[in-house]
Amino acid sequence: MEYRTDEQIIARGRQIAPLTDADLPPLITLVIGVREYCRLMESLMPEIGCEIDVTKMSRNMDGDA
């Protein structure tokens, strides 16, 4: 996920849809959530040649070890 700032999110959003000003706050909130999900995925990616280590997966609802 390469969109790390509000400005980047807004710029990308305006590329793909005719966003109104009212659309921007909910979009930013949602994309921040998506970014957290992507980070969670990245944290599990193994070294080349290795498999995902399920013992490193979380044990609770928030994704903590």
Next chain:
Amino acid sequence: MVTNPHMLSLSEQARLISEGSLTSVELVQAHLDQISKLNPQLNSLIAVDPEGALQQAVEIDTARAKGEKLGPLAGVTLGVKDAVPVKGIPWTINSRLFEDRVPEEDAPVIARLKKSGAIVIGKANLNEFFSKPTESDLNPPPWNPWNPERMSVGSSSGSGAALTARMASGTIGVDGGGSVRLPAGAHNLYGIKPTHGLVSRIGVGRSEHSEICPLGLTALDTAMMLEAMVGHEPSDDLSWAGEIPEYTANIEADVSGWRIGVPHGFIDSAPNEPEVMEGFETFLSKLEELGCELVDIDIQGMAEARAATFLILFSNSYQKHQKTVKQDWDKYGPQSRVNLLQGAFLSSTDLINAGDVGRAFKAYFSQLLQDQNLKAIATPTSPFATAERSRRRGEHSRGINACYTAPFNISGHPSISLPAGFGDAGIPVGTMLTGEMHDDLSLLQLSHSYDKATVWNTLSPSI
């Protein structure tokens, strides 16, 4: 003469019709009367086909009178989530974008249900494009018949509400992250998400991990509908071509000694409302009364699998709408159009990561069941007892309402929501069983045993 046939379960209605004690016309008319009486208040159905339904009922009654062999669902009625195409009935996905669309063909799963004798009486309300409900959707959101001042949980909200209000014998929904199991739980119903690939998804856009699912008043009703829905579709490359057991013929089972895993550690980490946990504990007690052995288990990866499910859903959604959001932005509701954009912020690496995590969780969960010799694991269906709470901005954007359901969409394991009592607002709470791939039968057997041992299916709302 059967009085109030619409109040009976689908299996009872089918039996009476096959015996000749009830005609399909009488049943369809009873459901139409119920729709006329309650739908203006509840918004459960957004299209009704009275002429078509009555015509099909006449044909079934005529066939029976001639002694022709009837299908197992002959003469009963279905409400179908308006995400699934049914020939000749508007197919809007509750969006102005498709306000005038009427399909010329049935989805394969609908064709199978009709071949079993079921009659589609109408299309059930839903959140526009499976998003959050708003008053600006093409049709306003449905209300929960158990408390008509409360919204129905979605996205198969109308399917839950219409069945609860006895507007149909059974209903069909689509579950991409919990969208059948959550409304089943919140309406005192059974709703099963079958093993991935058992039911062809052609017609609903082939989203990778969304399944077309039945909701029933009883576990047996749910099994009867699922049995009619499963089967290999050669035109669907994701469709399961292997053997499928008969669900209804085998639904009676002695479940004593069955080991059920309970992931207390994970469950305790969720923000469960007190009435949810009260219902869940009562459910566990009932399983013990049935002779099941409860096993405390440790489970990992539920949060990661939930995240992976949503990342792929977001990507699928944006991919489908990428052209129309540019051209027809104003035709979308303000909630769904913003939700649909989330997938546009993902990279190909993000998606491949999510797919890898999903596959790893799938293998891990099957191994967990095997290692511990478990028939299923038990969890609540949702941490929340009302739709309003689950839709609070922070909760919804983090997907907490789906913390129990969504992991098993990407994994593909079968998962069923069962009734478990009522919360303070009068809204039902659900509980969930999830089992091994292609062992949907065990979930149905266990649910049927529980159903027979509880009073939930005898209750109906006082509307």
